[in-house]
Amino acid sequence: MFNKIKSFLSSTRLKITIWYSSLFLFLEILLGVIIYIYLFQVTRMNLDLNLKTQANAILRVVEEKHFDLDSFEPGAVYKSEDEMIWDIIYDAIVFNRRNTFIEISNYRKIIFKTVNIEEINLSFPEKKEKEALFDYKNEKLSDDFIRVCQLRSKRYTVIVAYPKEYIAATLNGLRDIYIMIAPVFLIISLIGGALISSKSLKRFGVIIKKTEEITGQNLDEQIPGGEYPDEYGRLVNKMNEMIKRIKTSVDYMNQFSVSAAHELKTPLTILRGEIEIALKSPKTEERYIEVLKSNYEETIRMIKIVDNLFFISKSDNALIEINKHEINLNSYLTSIVQNMKILGIEKNMTLVMDSCPALNVKLDSELIKQALSNLIDNAFKYGEENTEVRIDCEDLGGDIKIMINNSGENIPIEEIEKIFDRFYRADKSRTRKTGGVGLGLSVVKSIVNLHKGIVQVESNDNFQTTVSIILPKS
Amino acid sequence: MRILVVEDEKKVASFIKKGLEEEFFQVDTASNGKEGYELAMKEEYDLIISDIMMPVMSGIQLVREIRKNEINTPILLLTIKNSTKDKVDGLDSGADDYLIKPFAFEELTARVRALLRRKEGKKDNILFVADLVMDLVAHKVTRDNIEIILTPKEYSILEFLMRHKNKIISRTKLIEHVYDFHFDTGTNVIDVYINKLRSKIDQSFEKQLIHTIRSVGYIIKE
Numbered sequence: 001m002f003n004k005i006k007s008f009l010s011s012t013r014l015k016i017t018i019w020y021s022s023l024f025l026f027l028e029i030l031l032g033v034i035i036y037i038y039l040f041q042v043t044r045m046n047l048d049l050n051l052k053t054q055a056n057a058i059l060r061v062v063e064e065k066h067f068d069l070d071s072f073e074p075g076a077v078y079k080s081e082d083e084m085i086w087d088i089i090y091d092a093i094v095f096n097r098r099n100t101f102i103e104i105s106n107y108r109k110i111i112f113k114t115v116n117i118e119e120i121n122l123s124f125p126e127k128k129e130k131e132a133l134f135d136y137k138n139e140k141l142s143d144d145f146i147r148v149c150q151l152r153s154k155r156y157t158v159i160v161a162y163p164k165e166y167i168a169a170t171l172n173g174l175r176d177i178y179i180m181i182a183p184v185f186l187i188i189s190l191i192g193g194a195l196i197s198s199k200s201l202k203r204f205g206v207i208i209k210k211t212e213e214i215t216g217q218n219l220d221e222q223i224p225g226g227e228y229p230d231e232y233g234r235l236v237n238k239m240n241e242m243i244k245r246i247k248t249s250v251d252y253m254n255q256f257s258v259s260a261a262h263e264l265k266t267p268l269t270i271l272r273g274e275i276e277i278a279l280k281s282p283k284t285e286e287r288y289i290e291v292l293k294s295n296y297e298e299t300i301r302m303i304k305i306v307d308n309l310f311f312i313s314k315s316d317n318a319l320i321e322i323n324k325h326e327i328n329l330n331s332y333l334t335s336i337v338q339n340m341k342i343l344g345i346e347k348n349m350t351l352v353m354d355s356c357p358a359l360n361v362k363l364d365s366e367l368i369k370q371a372l373s374n375l376i377d378n379a380f381k382y383g384e385e386n387t388e389v390r391i392d393c394e395d396l397g398g399d400i401k402i403m404i405n406n407s408g409e410n411i412p413i414e415e416i417e418k419i420f421d422r423f424y425r426a427d428k429s430r431t432r433k434t435g436g437v438g439l440g441l442s443v444v445k446s447i448v449n450l451h452k453g454i455v456q457v458e459s460n461d462n463f464q465t466t467v468s469i470i471l472p473k474s
Numbered sequence: 475m476r477i478l479v480v481e482d483e484k485k486v487a488s489f490i491k492k493g494l495e496e497e498f499f500q501v502d503t504a505s506n507g508k509e510g511y512e513l514a515m516k517e518e519y520d521l522i523i524s525d526i527m528m529p530v531m532s533g534i535q536l537v538r539e540i541r542k543n544e545i546n547t548p549i550l551l552l553t554i555k556n557s558t559k560d561k562v563d564g565l566d567s568g569a570d571d572y573l574i575k576p577f578a579f580e581e582l583t584a585r586v587r588a589l590l591r592r593k594e595g596k597k598d599n600i601l602f603v604a605d606l607v608m609d610l611v612a613h614k615v616t617r618d619n620i621e622i623i624l625t626p627k628e629y630s631i632l633e634f635l636m637r638h639k640n641k642i643i644s645r646t647k648l649i650e651h652v653y654d655f656h657f658d659t660g661t662n663v664i665d666v667y668i669n670k671l672r673s674k675i676d677q678s679f680e681k682q683l684i685h686t687i688r689s690v691g692y693i694i695k696e
Contacts, residue, residue, distance in 0.1 A: 265554045266483055269576035273489040276579040281496060294485060 013194070013201045020193035021186060028185050032178040036171060043167045044147075048133050051149035054100065055160040059151045062104060062158070101141070101161040117141070124148055124159045136161065144168060203232050207239065219247035256313065263305045263439060267298040308439040315446035322364040322450050324474075329393065329400065330358040336369055337391060340376045347385045351376065356393035361400055362474040363451060371447040372402070374440040375467050379406035382465065399453070400473055405466040411459040420445045420455065444469070475590060475633065476500045476651045478517070480510030480524040480536060481552070486575075490523065493579050494586070498613060498629045500654045507531025511539050514547070518650050521589055522549045523582075526564060534567045541568035548589040552577070587611065594637060601636040603683055604696045606675060608636055615675075622674050627652065631667050632675070635684070635694040644691040668692055 008014060103124060104112035124136060130152050135145040144165035151158045203225055210223045222243065225236045278291045314320050333356050341351045379389040383406035394401040411419065420441050448455050453471035458464075477499050481487035484505065491501040502517065504510035508531040510524060522540070526533035537549050551564040551572040564572050570592075571585055587599055587610055599610040606617045613629060615622045624632065630652040635643060645664050668684065676682045685693050 262554055265575050266486070269554075270483070270485045270489065272576045273486065273493065273579055277489055277493040277496065280493070280579075298485070 011201075012204075013197045016197035016201070017190060017193035020197065021189040024189035024193070025182065025186050028178075028182060032175075032182075036175060036178075039174065040167075040171055043170065047147055047162055047164075047167060048149065051100070051133070051147060051160045051162060052131075052151075054102075055149045055151045055158045058102065058104065058160070059153055059156060059158045062156050063153050101146070101159070103159040103161075105157045105159075106155050124150065124161065126150070126157065127152075135164070200232075203228070207236065211239070214243065216250055219243055219250060252316070256309075260305075260309050263309070264302060267302045267305070270298050271295055305439060308443050312439065312442050312446055315443075315450065320367075320446075320450060322367060324362045324364050324451075326360050326362050327365050328358060329361050330356045332365060333372075333391060333393070333402070336372055336376075340373060343377060343380050344389065347380065347383070349380055349383055349385065350388045352388050352390050354390060354392040356391075357395050359395065359400075359473075361471070363471060364447075367447045367450065368471070371444040371469065372404070374444050375404045375469075378440060378467075379404050379465075382406060383408045384463075396470065398473060399470050401468055401470045403466050403468045405464060407463050408465060410461060410463065411457065411465060413459075416457045416459060419457065475520045475630070475637075476502070476518070476654070477586070478502050478504065478510060478513055478519045478522045478524075480504045480507060480522065480528070480533065482506055482525060482528040486525070486552075489579075490582070494583070495626075497583050497586075498626045498633065499586075500630065500652055502654045507533060507536040510536050514540050514545060515543065518647075519547050520593075520651060521586060522547050523586070524549060524551055524569075526551055526553045526555075526560070533569075534563055537564070537567040537569045548593050550582075550585055550589060590637075601633070601639075603636055603639050603694050604681060606636075606683055608633060617675060617679065624671070624674065628667055628671050628674070631664070632671055632694075635692060638694075640693070640695045642687050642691055642693045648691065 100114070101117045102112070102114040103110055103117065127134065127150050129150075132148075132150045134148050134150075136148045137145050141161075142163035142165050144163060146161045146163045148159060148161040206225060207223055210221070214221060222240045223236050226233055226240060228236070274291050274294055278288060283291075311320070333353060337351050337353045344351055376389060376391075383389055387407040390403075390405040392403045392405065394403070445455055448469050448471065451471050453469055456468045456470070458466045458468070475498075477494055479487050479490050479494075479501055481490065481503065482505050487503040487505065491503055494501045502513060502519075504513050506528045507524070510522070511531060513519075514522060514536075524533040524536055528536075531539075533551055533553075537551070540547070540549065548571075549569045551569045552575055553560050553564060553572055554575045556574050561572055570589055573582060573585060591597070591599065601608040601610065605619075606615070608615050610633070615624055615629070615632065631648060634648060634651050648664050668686075672682075672684050676684055681696075683694055683696070685695065687693055
């Protein structure tokens with residue numbers, strides 16, 4: 001349970017949701033603030049403009065009509081022409097739905113006040129400028145500042161004022177709406193974020209589940225979803241490719257160890273059996289020596305198998321370096337033939353070298369010697385008794401071809417391709433026991449490949465088998 | 475008891491042969507399935523031990539061919555591969571048992587005894603006729619609780635007779651089962667061994683167990 005919570009808290013899903021919601025909320029607040037500031041500025045500018053327009057209108061009317069305002073008394077009876085002016089002023093005031101404060105004065109006294117300030121004994125401060133816009137504070141009128149526009153002419157001063165709190169009220173209303181809406185938005189964005197992230201991340205759950213299931217035993221399985229064209233599909237495809245690569249190397253290792261075990265099992269069977277029987281009951285001294293000799297042979301055989309396996313493994317993993325140097329082909333082959341001749345004695349076979357050109361070639365003499373020894377060894381092993389193994393060379397221009405030929409049972413065509421396969425001996429279709437040769441030939445192939453050469457096998461129905469290696473001269 | 479060992483790895487065949495001979499079995503060897511098949515058709519074996527991976531004819535093919543010819547000799551397969559499929563293939567082809575190389579020789583002999591027992595419908599490794607008892611594992615023969623020392627050949631002949639007690643066994647059959655195929659069946663060597671056996675088993679006892687059936691062979695009965 002705790003782990004579940006922990007993994008939930010650290011899940012990308014939660015992170016994405018939180019990020020998404022935070023961003024959403026941040027943008028919402030930012031937008032709110034921008035709108036607030038903008039509206040604040042606009043209403044202020046509008047207010048100033050309105051106040052000015054209104055003041056101007058009043059001043060113009062008052063100025064244009066040259067009648068005596070000094071004697072004006074509110075509530076008095078006027079001449080008809082004056083009444084018209086007052087109607088205009090009145091009109092200006094009445095249609096001022098916003099309830100502005102208006103005060104008209106000449107230098108001596110206030111000659112007009114709107115109703116809303118009639119009862120309040122206050123006077124707006126006088127400014128010297130012809131036109132002034134300023135904030136004015138008076139508790140009697142408003143807790144907030146009052147925006148005042150004052151216009152002066154020679155005779156009159158017109159003051160139009162408006163409490164800022166009314167603008168603030170609008171803006172505050174806007175702010176309140178935002179504050180109220182914000183949590184709703186936050187919840188919506190959280191849910192939305194969770195939905196979107198879970199939808200996109202749900203597929204990752206598939207990867208997690210599948211990768212949990214995949215072990216060394218079921219590497220042929222694939223993570224589903226490679227068909228999606230997005231990053232997810234690409235990730236799945238890359239992971240599947242990785243699984244394939246892992247499978248290839250696991251298969252290689254498995255096959256390698258299986259084949260290693262198989263190679264070693266025959267000598268081990270012999271060692272175990274012979275020793276068990278020798279220990280079961282007393283034997284003659286000759287018999288013990290015989291068993292020890294045989295055990296020794298098997299031990300050597302196992303060492304050879306292990307060496308071969310080691311060589312192949314190293315070569316497969318590109319750990320073998322070749323040191324090419326120039327040698328004289330003829331004398332090089334002659335010395336190998338001299339050394340290998342002895343192996344034919346048991347079956348009364350001879351090793352003959354045909355004409356090999358005395359040309360200089362560049363190769364790794366140690367490795368090629370190992371390859372040729374393996375091939376000659378095989379030729380003796382599979383050659384008929386009392387026949388000869390022939391070594392021949394051919395100059396192919398850029399390449400040199402070395403051929404090893406023996407007389408004996410032919411290798412079936414379908415098997416020729418397989419004999420160089422290091423795992424051939426473990427192959428189910430195998431009926432021909434090659435006695436460690438499978439590895440020997442794999443070693444040959446590895447060595448020739450290192451030299452960028454090729455190995456060929458010809459085994460026709462004429463009881464002749466020829467293995468050739470073609471190597472570049474340098 | 476005569477056993478055919480079919481194995482292409484000469485040394486493996488050789489130690490199996492030596493080991494089984496120490497257990498008083500007569501062993502022939504063949505180096506591939508085809509050779510093994512020819513021998514199995516020609517000679518009469520009590521048991522066949524065969525490798526699976528062999529040139530010319532595999533062990534599995536060998537078993538199939540043998541069974542096709544209605545030869546029901548128990549067959550024990552030796553395999554290098556420890557896979558279920560191989561075991562299943564081997565047993566399904568008609569083999570009776572299998573053993574994975576490298577095996578403990580004692581296990582091989584135990585399985586050989588078990589297969590021979592099963593063939594005869596027996597449950598233990600003791601053969602007896604009246605008070606004559608043969609322990610097939612310890613290779614000990616007693617009569618009236620007195621141990622009788624036998625040579626391997628005498629033991630083999632007695633074993634064969636006791637395995638087929640109350641049945642008349644011809645000289646030819648005895649020779650076939652207690653000698654490997656290099657033996658010349660024309661001699662009367664069996665009679666010599668039977669006489670030796672009689673002197674060891676029956677001489678000091680009142681009740682005679684080994685009887686001669688004139689011009690046919692021998693029988694062991696109470």
